[in-house]
Amino acid sequence: MRVLLVEDDEMIGNSLVRGLERSGWAVDWVRDGLLARSALADGDYTCVLLDLGLPGLDGVEVLRHARGLGNDTPILILTARDGLGQRVEGLDLGADDYLLKPFELPELLARMRAVVRRRHGASNSIIGSGSVQLDLTTREVLYRGMRETLTAREFALMHAMLERPGAILSREQLENRIYGWGEEVMSNAVDVIIHNMRRKLGADTIRNVRGLGWRVVDSQ
Numbered sequence: 001m002r003v004l005l006v007e008d009d010e011m012i013g014n015s016l017v018r019g020l021e022r023s024g025w026a027v028d029w030v031r032d033g034l035l036a037r038s039a040l041a042d043g044d045y046t047c048v049l050l051d052l053g054l055p056g057l058d059g060v061e062v063l064r065h066a067r068g069l070g071n072d073t074p075i076l077i078l079t080a081r082d083g084l085g086q087r088v089e090g091l092d093l094g095a096d097d098y099l100l101k102p103f104e105l106p107e108l109l110a111r112m113r114a115v116v117r118r119r120h121g122a123s124n125s126i127i128g129s130g131s132v133q134l135d136l137t138t139r140e141v142l143y144r145g146m147r148e149t150l151t152a153r154e155f156a157l158m159h160a161m162l163e164r165p166g167a168i169l170s171r172e173q174l175e176n177r178i179y180g181w182g183e184e185v186m187s188n189a190v191d192v193i194i195h196n197m198r199r200k201l202g203a204d205t206i207r208n209v210r211g212l213g214w215r216v217v218d219s220q
Contacts (some may be wrong), residue, residue: 003045143202
């Protein structure tokens with residue numbers, strides 16, 4: 001899964017990038033509000049981690065602009081600002097949650113899972129439908145009563161495809177969800193991941209739609 005990290009503090013940013021990548025996230029990191037606004041307009045993110053005290057453009061304005069354009073990507077505010085008024089303003093503008101610095105990585109990851117679940121309208125950690133589902137907490141795919149552990153990129157691919165079961169996703173859409181900026185993408189990377197998933201779930205579970213991309217098929 002791909003996350004946009006908006007944080008101008010180098011030490012905090014480096015620490016978060018390492019922790020998030022170890023937890024299977026592809027991370028795009030920007031350090032000012034103007035770059036954040038551009039990244040949000042151009043990128044397809046599962047979640048955004050947004051600091052408020054940013055150079056160039058304040059985090060509140062980044063949030064206001066994104067929601068004003070109808071961008072409904074889950075946004076979790078990370079800030080040292082502990083005033084009640086600022087927290088209320090951020091939530092009223094459309095932030096999905098608020099986490100005060102300093103915080104521990106496990107709590108951040110749990111809150112990220114929670115806002116992603118709410119985006120899907122799920123009360124638990126399971127997304128998807130029919131015979132193929134994904135457990136966001138354990139990072140496993142559930143298939144016909146069985147659980148299969150996934151690599152980080154397999155998990156990112158299945159998450160993208162099960163957000164809207166049955167939807168067709170192109171190669172570019174899948175690459176954008178699996179890889180962060182600066183990561184080298186081999187020309188057949190998506191094909192290899194899909195091949196591995198078909199070995200785990202069955203050849204007919206992920207089908208190619210010629211000229212368009214791939215979709216998950218309910219094979220009950």
